[in-house]
Every structure is written in structure tokens, then in C-alpha cells.
Amino acid sequence: MGYALRRGGVVGSFVPLANRWNRCGKTRSETGRPPPGSSRKTAPKRGVSFPLAVRRTRFGAIPPRPSGPSPGRLRNSRCRGRLAMTRSPTYAIVIENLPGIAAAYSEGVAGRVLGEVWRRFEEVLGTQSWTSVPEPWGVRVTYSGTNRSGLDLRELEAAIQAATRELIFNGSSIIVVSLTIRSGENIGSMAPPLHVDTTQFRLDMAAASMAYDALNVGELNFARQPVVGREEGGFALYHECLCRLSGADGSVFMPAVYLGALERLRLTRAFDWSVARSVITMLRREPEAVLGCNISGLSVANDVWWCSVLDELRRSPDIASRLVVEVTETALPQDTGSALEFIRALQATGCRIALDDFGGGLSTIAFARAAKADIVKVDGSLVRQCLAGSEGDRLLHHVVSLAGDFAADVVVEGIESAADLDIAQDAGARWFQGYYFRSLSVPATPPRPSPFPPRALEGFGVMQ
Structure with a gap:
């Protein structure tokens, strides 16, 4: 069944189409013949086939x-x-x-x-x-x-x-x-989803709406976490910028509230673009800083979305050389070929590429090998498995060794204690990241007007 958008009435109202010809003339199938039973009538002037x-x-x-x-x-x-x-x-x-x-x-x-x-x-x-x-x-x-x-x-x-x-x-x-x-x-390959969980879709849309509302207010806030070496007082490879969104009352939305919803609804593109632009602006303000930003695997594509970002990085090699783009693997790229082209385009400007969540997300050995990333970050869940016993130590050692075949620098995430650091060092890692080295400070923002009703934020786990 199709639908028509009436221009003569309320914009966006749908009415069923029964073998109606569209505004291009006749509705034909891929065989070039009109569907059986359709009449050769032109569409009414008030109706446009949508x-x-x-x-x-x-x-x-x-x-x-x-x-x-x-x-x-x-x-x-x-x-x-x-x-x-x-x-x-x-x-x-x-x-x-x-x-x-x-x-x-x-x-x-x-x-x-x-x-x-x-x-x-x-x-x-x-x-x-x-x-x-x-x-x-x-x-x-x-x-x-x-x-x-x-x-x-x-x-x-x-x-x-x-x-x-x-x-x-x-x-x-x-x-x-x-x-x-x-x-x-x-x-032609696009088709409506076979099944939509309407309750989950509405919940995800509510979380995504709050994220985009905070995004549209102004400059994003970030908490920085260093990636440090094994030497004491060591050198930081770079600082990862972790996005923090603020609500209308100054409360902070934690990433777990909205990131999953954005990926399920495929709403990561504009969000990741804004994060990348904000980090590039920070690099302009801080000539000595080396910063990293996260983009979802769904956003990794060499298309029009990234034209201005790539153009700016090409014109500013000093900034590109201080930018690390982390590709999170909680969602796979929609087009592997386009994703690899985008990674090559970023590296050509002087940026470094890091593959995040390796060994714990949806990462694949084939993509990690083809990406030729500069940095591979081993998921912190493997450190938790080591503390739980069983074969965790051997698994972490093998994953770190495998990551070393794909990139020059390997980072183990999730280091929260001295015991975690010892485990990661024994596995052969050179770089580490986690709350053990520096706790994250949540930036404070003043309250602001919000388009949401007072009860819209209930049940969304925000930090007051």
C-alpha cells in the first residue's frame, strides 16, 4: 500500500493510494509495465504520491x-x-x-x-x-x-x-x-523494517531528543582522560575527550543514557560531527594539546557529511597532527569500503586513527587488519575477566599481542586500580587509560530554558 501527501489540506496528512498514478505520470514496476488493474488516469491536482x-x-x-x-x-x-x-x-x-x-x-x-x-x-x-x-x-x-x-x-x-x-x-x-x-x-534496496518495537523506539527517541536539545544549546562540554605510559609520572600519548551533555536544570546526562539510543536510531552522524568540530576548535585554542574524540562506527563513511571537517584538517596540518579520531566498535560501519576510505582520508591529513573497544565490542579481525589504525584500544572488560580468574590472563595477553600486529601503539582501557595496572603490564601493554590515573570531572553549566515538559526527564538516570 502507498500513501499520498495532500498539498491542498494539512501538510503531511496521508491518504491511502489505490492503484493511483503518481505525479511523474504513470506508476510502473521494474518490468516497465503498470501494475495489473491500474487505470491510466493522471493523479488529481491536489494529490501528490508520497x-x-x-x-x-x-x-x-x-x-x-x-x-x-x-x-x-x-x-x-x-x-x-x-x-x-x-x-x-x-x-x-x-x-x-x-x-x-x-x-x-x-x-x-x-x-x-x-x-x-x-x-x-x-x-x-x-x-x-x-x-x-x-x-x-x-x-x-x-x-x-x-x-x-x-x-x-x-x-x-x-x-x-x-x-x-x-x-x-x-x-x-x-x-x-x-x-x-x-x-x-x-x-531501491531500502525497505521498511520488518518489525519495530514501538515502546523502545519511543524511549530511544526521547533520549535522543534530549541529547540533541543539549547539543543545540551551544558549545559541548568534555571531560578529559589521559592515555599514559608505563613510566612513572609518564608521558601522555593524548587526552580522550568524553562528551558530557547538560540538561535544562544543569544536570548532566551520562553517555549511557543517550549513546545506545542514538546508535539504535542511527542518529549518530550529526552528533559525531558536532563532537569532532568542537574538539578541533579546542585544538585551535590550545596549541600544545593532543586530543582524541569518539565517533560511532555508523558515522564512519566517506561522504558529504565530513566534507568541511576534512577540508579544514587539510588546511591545518598542525591541528590534524594533534587529533586522534577514535572509532568506537559498539556498532559496525554500514559500508566497510566507505569506512576504510574515510579512515584513509583522515590519515592523509595527518590525523591518527584509534580503534576503540577492541576485543569487547563488535570489532572484527578483518576490519582491524584492513583499517591499518595507528592505535588499538583493548576493551576494559578483558581486565575485569582477569580479576575474575579462569582464563582471563591468557585471553588478555593474546588480545594485546594481536592488537600489536595491527597498530604501533596498544592501549588497555579500564585501569581502575594498581592490580589492574599490573595485569595490563604483564599482558605486554605499553599504554593505559582509566580512573586510576585521573578521575573525570563533570563540567558545571548554568540552568537554561528547555522545550521539554517538567516530567520529560524522569526515568533517564541523570546526574544532579
């Missing part, structure tokens, strides 16, 4: 096919901001969580979300050389400028950021959208 995510027929998905260069995997040179072309490129901005929104809330809410995302692209790109058209799965944007010799993709990146970060309010529901760029070949 099936949710993809049109579902027994002939399969019927995706539109964007033309022009695919933004899915940009070569390193393309992220410099200029892309040669011979015709107007068209990009598909897909709302990945739109099917989940429809299942957890309603199809009407999903329609209003679709209309709001389109409005935001119109607002950001409307005065530039771009045109945007709403589609069943999101928004199609086309470069319509007169200068066809080059294209500044940072304009598109800015529009994506603006459409993603701002919360969408729909009555008592607060929605955050997950946007990605797909090529024409990839759109």
Missing part, C-alpha cells in the same frame, strides 16, 4: 533514479569542495528512520516530518543554486546553478546539518530525523 519509504507492490520497490555523480563514496579529492560535472547532479536525501516514525507514532506524524524536512531544505538551499523536491523517502535536491564546471558540496552539507540537528515538534512528540545520502542504485 509512498512511505518505498512503494510496496508485488512487483517490488519502484525507486526514482537520481542522476549525476553518486555522493555515497566521494573520492578524497572531491571532499575538497569542488566536483567536476557535465550535467546537473541530483542527490537523494533519505530519511532513514521514517518507517520507524510511522510505526511508532502514526503515518500522519511521518507525513508531517517529511514535510518539515523538505521545508528546511527549501529554507537553506532555496536562495542558492539548488532545487529540492519531496519524495516518498525524503528529499531530492538538484544543483541548478549556471556554473556547471564545479559544485561546492559544503552547501549541501550545511543543509543536511540544519535539517538534522533541529528538533521536530509534533504535539507531545519530539522527533529527530536520521538523514543519509544514497545513490540511485542504493535507494
Whole structure:
């Protein structure tokens, strides 16, 4: 069944489609023939076909096919901001969580979300050389400028950021959208989820909304934790910046409250982009600092999202050489090839790459070997297993040895006592990280207005 978004009535209201032809003329299957029983009538002027995510027929998905260069995997040179072309490129901005929104809330809410995302692209790109058209799965944007010799993709990146970060309010529901760029070949493979746990989806969306609300207020706060050597009073390899979000009353949201929700909803891209930009700003302010920031495996992709970050790092090699990008492996990259291209692009600027949670997350030996990271961080859970006895000592020794084959520097995390440090040293590690060396200080922030009702924060484990 498909749905239509009525332009003549309330924006975003859905009505069922019964073999209706869309605004492009006729609805055809991949075989080129219209579905059986459909009439050759044009769509009513008031109705525009907007099936949710993809049109579902027994002939399969019927995706539109964007033309022009695919933004899915940009070569390193393309992220410099200029892309040669011979015709107007068209990009598909897909709302990945739109099917989940429809299942957890309603199809009407999903329609209003679709209309709001389109409005935001119109607002950001409307005065530039771009045109945007709403589609069943999101928004199609086309470069319509007169200068066809080059294209500044940072304009598109800015529009994506603006459409993603701002919360969408729909009555008592607060929605955050997950946007990605797909090529024409990839759109056809997109399908609604087979099952959505609506209760979990709503809880995750509430946590994600609070995280993005705190993100939009201003500069992020970070607690720093050093990665130290085995020598006494030792040299710090770098300081990891651990993000701390503050609520409206000054309370602090711990990462466990929102990070899992962001990954389950695939909302990590804009969040990780903001963290990376904030750490780069800190490196500009502190010429002697060497800092690290975390990005989810879901955010590791060589596409338009990271154009401005890569461009800035190329122009500032002194900053790039003092930045360590930690790829957390609590979630796997959606496209391994694109992830490896992004890692190579970062390393080409002078950044160092660290693979986090090795041996405890969803890390794979194949990806660790292909990534050619500069640093591998062994998960602290292996240290806990050593304290529990059994075969923990041998396992930690083997994992540290294996990590040493993949990277020049190996860090053991989760060092909270002298006993933990002895275990990690015996395993052959050179670098260590944990509360044993320095406790984290939670930054204090003044209270501020919040769009959430007073009881919205109940049950979300915040620190007062």
C-alpha cells in the first residue's frame, strides 16, 4: 500500500493510494509495465504520491533514479569542495528512520516530518543554486546553478546539518530525523523494517531528543582522560575527550543514557560531527594539546557529511597532527569500503586513527587488519575477566599481542586500580587509560530554558 501527501489540506496528512498514478505520470514496476488493474488516469491536482519509504507492490520497490555523480563514496579529492560535472547532479536525501516514525507514532506524524524536512531544505538551499523536491523517502535536491564546471558540496552539507540537528515538534512528540545520502542504485534496496518495537523506539527517541536539545544549546562540554605510559609520572600519548551533555536544570546526562539510543536510531552522524568540530576548535585554542574524540562506527563513511571537517584538517596540518579520531566498535560501519576510505582520508591529513573497544565490542579481525589504525584500544572488560580468574590472563595477553600486529601503539582501557595496572603490564601493554590515573570531572553549566515538559526527564538516570 502507498500513501499520498495532500498539498491542498494539512501538510503531511496521508491518504491511502489505490492503484493511483503518481505525479511523474504513470506508476510502473521494474518490468516497465503498470501494475495489473491500474487505470491510466493522471493523479488529481491536489494529490501528490508520497509512498512511505518505498512503494510496496508485488512487483517490488519502484525507486526514482537520481542522476549525476553518486555522493555515497566521494573520492578524497572531491571532499575538497569542488566536483567536476557535465550535467546537473541530483542527490537523494533519505530519511532513514521514517518507517520507524510511522510505526511508532502514526503515518500522519511521518507525513508531517517529511514535510518539515523538505521545508528546511527549501529554507537553506532555496536562495542558492539548488532545487529540492519531496519524495516518498525524503528529499531530492538538484544543483541548478549556471556554473556547471564545479559544485561546492559544503552547501549541501550545511543543509543536511540544519535539517538534522533541529528538533521536530509534533504535539507531545519530539522527533529527530536520521538523514543519509544514497545513490540511485542504493535507494531501491531500502525497505521498511520488518518489525519495530514501538515502546523502545519511543524511549530511544526521547533520549535522543534530549541529547540533541543539549547539543543545540551551544558549545559541548568534555571531560578529559589521559592515555599514559608505563613510566612513572609518564608521558601522555593524548587526552580522550568524553562528551558530557547538560540538561535544562544543569544536570548532566551520562553517555549511557543517550549513546545506545542514538546508535539504535542511527542518529549518530550529526552528533559525531558536532563532537569532532568542537574538539578541533579546542585544538585551535590550545596549541600544545593532543586530543582524541569518539565517533560511532555508523558515522564512519566517506561522504558529504565530513566534507568541511576534512577540508579544514587539510588546511591545518598542525591541528590534524594533534587529533586522534577514535572509532568506537559498539556498532559496525554500514559500508566497510566507505569506512576504510574515510579512515584513509583522515590519515592523509595527518590525523591518527584509534580503534576503540577492541576485543569487547563488535570489532572484527578483518576490519582491524584492513583499517591499518595507528592505535588499538583493548576493551576494559578483558581486565575485569582477569580479576575474575579462569582464563582471563591468557585471553588478555593474546588480545594485546594481536592488537600489536595491527597498530604501533596498544592501549588497555579500564585501569581502575594498581592490580589492574599490573595485569595490563604483564599482558605486554605499553599504554593505559582509566580512573586510576585521573578521575573525570563533570563540567558545571548554568540552568537554561528547555522545550521539554517538567516530567520529560524522569526515568533517564541523570546526574544532579
